[in-house]
Structure formats: structure tokens, C-alpha cells
Amino acid sequence: TQLLEQSPQFLSIQEGENLTVYCNSSSVFSSLQWYRQEPGEGPVLLVTVVTGGEVKKLKRLTFQFGDARKDSSLHITAAQPGDTGLYLCAGGPFGAGNMLTFGGGTRLMVKP
Amino acid sequence: DVKVTQSSRYLVKRTGEKVFLECVQDMDHENMFWYRQDPGxxxxxIYFSYDVKMKEKGDIPEGYSVSREKKERFSLILESASTNQTSMYxxxxxxxxxxxxxxxxxxxxxxxxx
Structure with a gap:
């Protein structure tokens, strides 16, 4: 089983601050997905990155896939209380269809 | 909008009871999955299915079984629930x-x- 490690596990910040969440593995992935899960809901896909070195922006969120396709980061600029939630990365291994491997998650709280 | 509906939001069962968790999707998706989520x-x-009546074990299938008789419905069954199966599914x-x-x-x- 390929492992994905997320850091930090918990993050509590004030509104307006910037933050970065990391997702690391010793394995190479064909793609990397980021999901956000709000309390009482299932995870919802934010983005999929598929090319090594790829950077995608979604409003104040910037996602990067490492050149070696072993790691990814999520950077949030000027965090808002609405960003509060559990952020999960999920790696898609080569040749295994939809068998994603999920990281342990980063629980983010943004205080007003 | 894609909708995946789980039949029960909260269940409380006793050790040894049989538990059924039902899931229905309305997007004609081929693949369906059951995951377990625990803090950290x-x-x-647990299991996934890529077609009707087809199933494959995931990383933690022990103590669980599944059923997919129709494309839109995927059920997770705990034959004899144990306390270590307390979790979010x-x-x-x-x-x-x-x-x-x-x-x-x-x-x-x-x-x-x-």
C-alpha cells in the first residue's frame, strides 16, 4: 500500500493569515487530488493535478504537484472562516484505476 | 447534481448485531466504494465495486461484506458488529x-x- 503523509495534522489560524498544507510520499503517483470535507458532509473534490510541476489556482487556493510526482502542497492566501474544514490529499497510483490512497488529513480552523 | 445518498446518518448498535449500510447514487456511475474514516x-x-455483482477487497475488508445487486445501490454489511468497527463510513x-x-x-x- 502506498502511503501519503499530510502535515500538519491540525492548524488553527486567524482570518487573513496564509498557510500551506503538505502531502508527501516516497511513491510516485499518476495524479494527486485534493478534497475538502466540512463538518457533517462528505469530502468534495477541489482539484486534480496530473503533471509533475503543475500549479493550479482556485481563487485563493494554490495547488502544486511536485516535479517528481511524489508530493503536493496546498497554499491558502488570506484564509477566511469559510475555509475551515478537513483537507485530504489522495494519490492515484499508476495502473490501478480508481484505487486512490488517501492521506491522514489536515484539520484547519480559521478564526474570525 | 450528482447525489450519493446514504440511508442512515447515525446508528447505534450492540456488539454482535448485524448491520446494513445502504448507499444509492443517481449518476449511473460504474464504480462504487465504501470507505472508513477515523481521525488521523x-x-x-473497505471494498469497491466496478460493476453489478462485482466486488474487490480494499485495504481493510476483514469483518465486512458488500452487495451490489443493482448499478445504483451498494450495501455494506457488518455480519457481527464489534466495538472496533465504531467509525464514520x-x-x-x-x-x-x-x-x-x-x-x-x-x-x-x-x-x-x-
């Missing part, structure tokens, strides 16, 4: 054949086994 462990795959679906396919999740079923 992320999502762990998430059902998901996706289009078939895509290595980077987006998963669509239900809202989850929180099971407590006493």
Missing part, C-alpha cells in the same frame, strides 16, 4: 475506467457499536 487515518478503502461513486476519476461522496454514516 484519513479514508481507508463513507460511500462514494465515480465513472468507470478513469485513473484520476473524481469521487463523489455521500454525507456519511456514523456507526457506534456498544
Amino acid at each position: 487515518l484519513g479514508l481507508r478503502l 463513507l460511500c462514494a461513486s465515480s465513472w468507470g475506467g478513469l485513473a484520476t476519476g473524481e469521487l463523489f461522496f455521500g454525507e456519511g454514516s456514523r456507526l457506534t457499536v456498544l
Whole structure:
């Protein structure tokens, strides 16, 4: 089983601050997905990155896939209380269809 | 909108009871999944199904079984519930054949086994 490690596990910040969440593995992935899960809901896909070195922006969120396709980061600029939630990365291994491997998650709280 | 519906949001069962968790999706997805979510462990795959009556074990299938008699419905069965199966259970679906396919999740079923 390929492992994905997320850091930090918990993050509590004030509104307006910037933050970065990391997702690391010793394995190479064909793609990397980021999901956000709000309390009482299932995870919802934010983005999929598929090319090594790829950077995608979604409003104040910037996602990067490492050149070696072993790691990814999520950077949030000027965090808002609405960003509060559990952020999960999920790696898609080569040749295994939809068998994603999920990281342990980063629980983010943004205080007003 | 894609909708994945899980039949029970909260269940409380006793050790040894049989538990059924039902999941229905309305997007004609080929793939359906059952995950277990525990704090700090992320999502762990229990079983998945890529077609009617087809199933494959995930990472933690012990103590669980599944049934997929119709394309839209995927059931998770705990034959004899144990306290270590207390957890949040998430059902998901996706289009078939895509290595980077987006998963669509239900809202989850929180099971407590006493």
C-alpha cells in the first residue's frame, strides 16, 4: 500500500493569515487530488493535478504537484472562516484505476 | 447534481448485531466504494465495486461484506458488529475506467457499536 503523509495534522489560524498544507510520499503517483470535507458532509473534490510541476489556482487556493510526482502542497492566501474544514490529499497510483490512497488529513480552523 | 445518498446518518448498535449500510447514487456511475474514516487515518478503502455483482477487497475488508445487486445501490454489511468497527463510513461513486476519476461522496454514516 502506498502511503501519503499530510502535515500538519491540525492548524488553527486567524482570518487573513496564509498557510500551506503538505502531502508527501516516497511513491510516485499518476495524479494527486485534493478534497475538502466540512463538518457533517462528505469530502468534495477541489482539484486534480496530473503533471509533475503543475500549479493550479482556485481563487485563493494554490495547488502544486511536485516535479517528481511524489508530493503536493496546498497554499491558502488570506484564509477566511469559510475555509475551515478537513483537507485530504489522495494519490492515484499508476495502473490501478480508481484505487486512490488517501492521506491522514489536515484539520484547519480559521478564526474570525 | 450528482447525489450519493446514504440511508442512515447515525446508528447505534450492540456488539454482535448485524448491520446494513445502504448507499444509492443517481449518476449511473460504474464504480462504487465504501470507505472508513477515523481521525488521523484519513479514508481507508473497505471494498469497491466496478460493476453489478462485482466486488474487490480494499485495504481493510476483514469483518465486512458488500452487495451490489443493482448499478445504483451498494450495501455494506457488518455480519457481527464489534466495538472496533465504531467509525464514520463513507460511500462514494465515480465513472468507470478513469485513473484520476473524481469521487463523489455521500454525507456519511456514523456507526457506534456498544
